[in-house]
Amino acid sequence: MGDVLDINEGVDIDVEDEGDQSVMRLKDKVVKRKGRGFGPGESREHEKVRGYDSIDAGDGDEPGPQKSVEGWILFVTSVHEEASEDDLMEKFSEFGPIKNISINLDRRTGFLKGYALIEYESYEEAAAAREALNGSTLLGQTIGVDWCFVKGPKKNKKKSRRH
Secondary structure, three states: OOOEEEEOOOOOOOOOOOOHHHHHHHHHOEEEEOOOOOOOOOOOHHHHOOOOOOOOOOOOOOOEEOOOOOOEEEEEEOOOOOOOHHHHHHHHHHHOOEEEEEEEEOOOOOOEEEEEEEEEOOHHHHHHHHHHHOOOEEOOEEOEEEEOOEEOOOOOOOOOOOO
């Protein structure tokens, strides 16, 4: 990481044709800083920015589905390679309006890679689709439907010691 040269604020600098003396005065007023944070007490522009999107932590640290910033996303696996966005839309729209659908294609073959991400606005719609469609068939192939984001198990702060 490179060094940052910063001129102290509030210092008036007159650059005249005095030669070396003017350069020396300028060098005296420059502060050389290293690293990312520049030390405590320094204000950084990125800390002043507020209003980020955030999500609620939910009901504690219990394992289970977790909402993304946009909505509730299902991860659909074992999707037939010739399935289209319309096939998925038709199958999953029974449970509520789909906010977003993402399918990735293989660049070489042009076929579906075998998975899709489907986003619902509400938890109830996503949970109903997950419950009903997990293990169902799409174009003759059994698909798996599960939550895309899940909270992990509760972490213990104490580690057990082996004697």
